[in-house]
Amino acid sequence: MPFDPQSLPHRVTIPSDLAAARQIEEQILRDSEHFGYAPECTFAIRLSLEEAIVNAHKHGNRCDPNKTITVSYGVTPERIVVWVRDEGEGFDPNLIPDPTIPDRLDLPDGRGLMLMRSYLDQVLFNERGNEVLLIKEKS
């Protein structure tokens, strides 16, 4: 994922805490509404942000409040770009099982990743797997 998060205009580092993450999520949603994104787009980015932040907090930082989550984002009239980084060891998204396989329907693994990929135009991970780039084009 050759992406420089410094290219995004906003960058926030928060404790690994869901309440702190909520404020960033709400700011991004306000910005998207300001630029007239359709409710379907706003829904998509809200859902994907939830999934990315929960993944960073729960799976990446293992709910350790001493660790941080960094979010960089930019909302333009053309697209919403969000980059999320945690301090975890990372993971290989290719090893996450398909949650729609009948035998796995009752298992929790993989639903968040599947939802992000379904609703966004791009979901890209760095090689280590502790950074994710989310892109939603204005439709």
Add this chain to the structure above:
Amino acid sequence: MSTPQSAGSSSAYHMDLNRRGRVVIVKLAGSVNMDVCDEVRDRLIEIVDEEPTENLILDLSELKFICSVGLGGISQPTSVAGTTTAA
């Protein structure tokens, strides 16, 4: 029975419980995000414990938002009850 919840505008949800004969209907409305997933799951587990039935209908027709953890939260208790989830 009605259980209104309001943990903030982005996570407000509402849960209603009705019994019609041998069928228990749980209506979940509003928004279930990461803030309230555990609460919703625990409430559904309580309902399954308190209202034993093999016919539980989970009505999601007025659910506006749910994250993947929330999906797990509503599927776990209904799976334990041996019921079918329908949206």
